[in-house]
Amino acid sequence: MCELLGMSANVPTDIVFSFTGLMQRGGGSGPHRDGWGVGFYEGRGLRLFQDPQASIDSEVARLLTRYPIKSEVVIGHVRQANVGTVCLANTHPFSRELWGRNWCFAHNGQLSDFTPLGSFYRPVGDTDSEAAFCDLLNRVRAAFAEPVAWGRLLPVLVEAASHYRRHGVFNCLLSDGDWLFTCCTSKLAWITRRAPFGPACLRDVDVSVDFGSETTPDDVVTVIATEALTSNERWQCYQPGEWRLWQRGECLATGQL
């Protein structure tokens, strides 16, 4: 299994605090030693940092804990391999271009007896996760050759996620840089921070932050993680089968697979 970290915000926000907690789980307080990765959207651009080694040992991960990259959508992952060897090509998040946008995907879970549809997008590595991502993009492309708004896209995403769920555990984060689609079949939690902002303390390492001094009253920042990252805030758990679509920190739509 793996751990996911996502963010959706209405203002470019750095994720150094949450990332510091997550990377402890990559070989420190958690067993996920088989690589890590984070994708940061900056406008339509996607900046992807990945490493097949444990985040706790990673020079690049250390850089990210002191180098604040401001982004409105972030997708992160620390990996404990089950399917696929430990190598860069098997390291989440995965990305592909569709409709002239960068799509980015990370998955927690395992899919068995899963045969991907379509041949346009093909996995580079050999994980079930990347196969599912390619399958999902092939489904979207088959449904819509040209870009559509999220309202029309959503049923295709939900149907695909329902299909993957029948093959195993499918907790995922997916974004095109604008919206963030999240789906839980076993474990995922979220928190939306907005004014009045207060202090927060990480669970995995002795680090705290006062969001009040780093934000403006209009900021809305939602963080999604496999497990709550802080000890003094109330995170909400997704129900098994629950999906949520986030945009600019707010939940646009939610439902059950």
Next chain:
Amino acid sequence: MCELLGMSANVPTDIVFSFTGLMQRGGGSGPHRDGWGVGFYEGRGLRLFQDPQASIDSEVARLLTRYPIKSEVVIGHVRQANVGTVCLANTHPFSRELWGRNWCFAHNGQLSDFTPLGSFYRPVGDTDSEAAFCDLLNRVRAAFAEPVAWGRLLPVLVEAASHYRRHGVFNCLLSDGDWLFTCCTSKLAWITRRAPFGPACLRDVDVSVDFGSETTPDDVVTVIATEALTSNERWQCYQPGEWRLWQRGECLATGQL
């Protein structure tokens, strides 16, 4: 204009020395302040570092000058913008998946009155370079739905490059992680280092290296750059219109557009 840096080697080799020279040209000894990027292949995986700020000021670029990433194929670029704003989405190198492989591309030059063909691969940003890359991949996909060996692929690449040349300057580096296709319409140089290895001194900054102490007798490493990076070695210049295909440090094929 921009500066290119490519490497093809028969053994995973770090490019810290050459990169140290290149990044000086990103706002130090050179005017290319509008971003930089480097793609490192590790097996089938591609690790892409990009920054829309000058490499000389970039925290990530500094990391790369002290963090040796070993790779058999590298594509790097520092940018001086002519077409497209300065932002992450317009920062080379660009990458796309085709046939289950990561393709990576960087371009030096400017193309005018250029209308891309095909609609599958679409630019995320608004540079002529990314438009040409997408056009090239659409041509390859139109010619071959399934993977082909480089011998069959090469005529498609050469024909595409000949087409772009009619629209302006097209010096480029392109790879699928196995081979490195290089093409020059105005300025590009190369050097192949093999035993006996000797010392090398950068032109742009007072740094030297003794390759003899870092290599084995069987290593073959070719470096391609817009201009010679070292002052004490004999680099060879591409002729205008010359292309070369490299693999594992050796030139597999060469010709004229």
